[in-house]
Amino acid sequence: MLLSKSFIPILKNNPSEAKIKSHQLMLRVGMMKQASAGIYSWLPLGFKVMKKIEEIVRQEQNKIGAQEILMPTIQSSEIWKESGRYEDYGEEMLRIKDRQNREMLYGPTNEEQVTEIFRSSLKSYKSLPQLLYHIQWKFRDEIRPRFGIMRGREFYMKDAYSFDISDEEAFYSYNKFFLSYLRTFKRLSLTAIPMAADTGPIGGNLSHEFIILAETGESKIFTDKRIFDLNTNETELEKNSLEQMRKKYEQYYSVTDEKFNKDEFEKVVSEENRLITKGIEVGHIFYFGDKYSKAMGASVDLPGGKKDFVKMGSYGIGVSRLVGAIIEAKYDDKNEIMKWPLSVAPYDIALVPMINKNDTSALDKAININKELIKNNIDSLIDDTEENFSSKIKKMNLIGVPYQIIIGKSSEGDLLEFKEIGKETQNLSLTKIIETIKKQKNSN
Numbered sequence: 524m525l526l527s528k529s530f531i532p533i534l535k536n537n538p539s540e541a542k543i544k545s546h547q548l549m550l551r552v553g554m555m556k557q558a559s560a561g562i563y564s565w566l567p568l569g570f571k572v573m574k575k576i577e578e579i580v581r582q583e584q585n586k587i588g589a590q591e592i593l594m595p596t597i598q599s600s601e602i603w604k605e606s607g608r609y610e611d612y613g614e615e616m617l618r619i620k621d622r623q624n625r626e627m628l629y630g631p632t633n634e635e636q637v638t639e640i641f642r643s644s645l646k647s648y649k650s651l652p653q654l655l656y657h658i659q660w661k662f663r664d665e666i667r668p669r670f671g672i673m674r675g676r677e678f679y680m681k682d683a684y685s686f687d688i689s690d691e692e693a694f695y696s697y698n699k700f701f702l703s704y705l706r707t708f709k710r711l712s713l714t715a716i717p718m719a720a721d722t723g724p725i726g727g728n729l730s731h732e733f734i735i736l737a738e739t740g741e742s743k744i745f746t747d748k749r750i751f752d753l754n755t756n757e758t759e760l761e762k763n764s765l766e767q768m769r770k771k772y773e774q775y776y777s778v779t780d781e782k783f784n785k786d787e788f789e790k791v792v793s794e795e796n797r798l799i800t801k802g803i804e805v806g807h808i809f810y811f812g813d814k815y816s817k818a819m820g821a822s823v824d825l826p827g828g829k830k831d832f833v834k835m836g837s838y839g840i841g842v843s844r845l846v847g848a849i850i851e852a853k854y855d856d857k858n859e860i861m862k863w864p865l866s867v868a869p870y871d872i873a874l875v876p877m878i879n880k881n882d883t884s885a886l887d888k889a890i891n892i893n894k895e896l897i898k899n900n901i902d903s904l905i906d907d908t909e910e911n912f913s914s915k916i917k918k919m920n921l922i923g924v925p926y927q928i929i930i931g932k933s934s935e936g937d938l939l940e941f942k943e944i945g946k947e948t949q950n951l952s953l954t955k956i957i958e959t960i961k962k963q964k965n966s967n
């Protein structure tokens with residue numbers, strides 16, 4: 524892609540309305556644009572990143588056997604009246620009337636909708652477990668939308684739902700998602716810590732939030748530092764190993780605000796291991812048993828001939844919020860340098876030829892290099908403008924493409940100036956550069 528033809532509306536300075544670095548950068552490099560309070564249009568750069576995050580989330584859901592569906596954004600109020608949440612949800616729910624005066628709503632979450640789908644089709648324990656998910660826009664009429672897409676009113680969520688025959692089986696499903704979330708965030712190059720959390724309007728009594736540390740986060744957390752040293756290399760989905768893995772995390776005190784108990788914290792965590800800080804909630808999982816299945820009559824026949832309500836859980840990842848969360852974790856705002864993890868970078872590599880009116884040989888060279896990159900499925904952004912070198916580099920550092928090739932007038936021979944953002948320049952052949960990037964891509 525040529526930079527001159529791309530839709531990347533870069534601003535000279537940070538917009539004053541943005542208070543945190545992700546919001547600043549997203550506006551600065553034109554990743555998104557506000558349409559109205561808490562509602563955004565996604566422009567090419569931001570959209571590419573979000574779609575890559577979505578794809579990683581999807582792959583990890585598929586790996587644990589969850590099946591993808593797509594439920595609508597607009598739901599009927601009937602099912603919410605059945606579950607009892609139509610009134611409870613309050614003003615956060617955007618309520619709409621259609622031309623027949625029927626009460627509809629823009630879905631803030633989909634527990635009711637998915638329970639309705641389940642109960643109308645599945646009747647036997649033989650069909651269980653079922654893990655269903657979708658990736659769809661949600662709307663919550665937040666009283667204080669802020670920090671750009673971090674707390675939006677319209678936002679993109681992956682939400683999954685599990686249906687099981689017993690509590691024991693349901694915990695197995697819960698643990699599968701627990702592990703899958705650790706893997707997902709790792710692929711996004713984030714350290715997300717599971718923390719015991721409150722269930723709020725979703726309900727139930729078992730819940731974990733997945734939180735990444737950030738001063739600007741909205742969740743206050745209380746934790747035993749040692750949880751950060753844990754690493755999960757589990758590849759198996761065995762019941763026992765999954766349970767052990769969750770226990771491994773749960774051995775360390777780690778809770779959000781609502782679950783905090785000072786006496787307990789001070790009793791179980793030694794002073795040097797105590798960490799009280801802030802974080803961003805990027806995922807949240809819940810187990811609520813038969814809360815919805817009972818209220819909405821979603822039951823299955825059991826082996827002995829009896830019937831029982833299915834046991835359910837729900838599992839959310841804030842896909843659009845993750846774009847901002849990765850920026851909060853990776854952007855060095857003092858030096859104005861962003862480095863996207865290659866797994867979600869808007870482009871794999873930037874080509875920066877030094878060009879002036881009389882001499883476009885460096886640009887020609889960049890275009891030739893790009894032909895080889897395309898053959899190797901490497902997506903590049905070519906700065907074909909005539910700006911001076913330092914402003915070109917400054918701009919590329921903000922956009923955050925992780926690798927750069929700098930092509931000077933004097934660049935001759937086979938070796939190219941290759942740079943990974945934040946590291947020293949190396950002289951490498953194009954073949955070697957392609958190999959390096961491909962290797963890095965495959966490792967994710």
Ligand code: P5A
Binds near residue numbers: 679
């Ligand atoms: C779990 C899936 C639920 O809604 N029902 C279906 C459950 N959980 S949740 O915690 O309320 O939301 C899941 C994740 O969505 C992100 N999120 C948001 N992102 C941007 N703007 C918002 N206003 C917003 N609200 C929630 C969070 O990442 C959250 O963990």
